[in-house]
Amino acid sequence: MAADRVEVWRAADGWRWRYREGRSGLTLADSGQGYSRRVDCLAAARRVVGRRPRRLRVVLADA
Numbered sequence: 001m002a003a004d005r006v007e008v009w010r011a012a013d014g015w016r017w018r019y020r021e022g023r024s025g026l027t028l029a030d031s032g033q034g035y036s037r038r039v040d041c042l043a044a045a046r047r048v049v050g051r052r053p054r055r056l057r058v059v060l061a062d063a
Contacts (some may be wrong), residue, residue: 004019004020004021004022005019005020005022005058005059006018006020006042006045006059008038008042008045009060010041011034012031012034013017013033014032014035014036015031015034015035015037015038015041015049016033016035016041017030017031017041017042017044017045018030018031019048019049025037027046029049031044032036041060
């Protein structure tokens with residue numbers, strides 16, 4: 001079983017995140033804005049995702 005994941009990357013307008021379902025790879029949620037600090041980006045993702053998935057990975061992506 002593939003783990004759900006939160007991908008975090010640096011965009012032109014700041015840090016962004018997206019939450020992907022593990023099996024299908026569908027994007028279930030994403031940041032609607034860029035964050036100036038990575039820690040704020042991760043905190044926003046954590047508020048949205050919460051503890052829903054049993055297995056969750058945070059992936060820092062280059063984009």
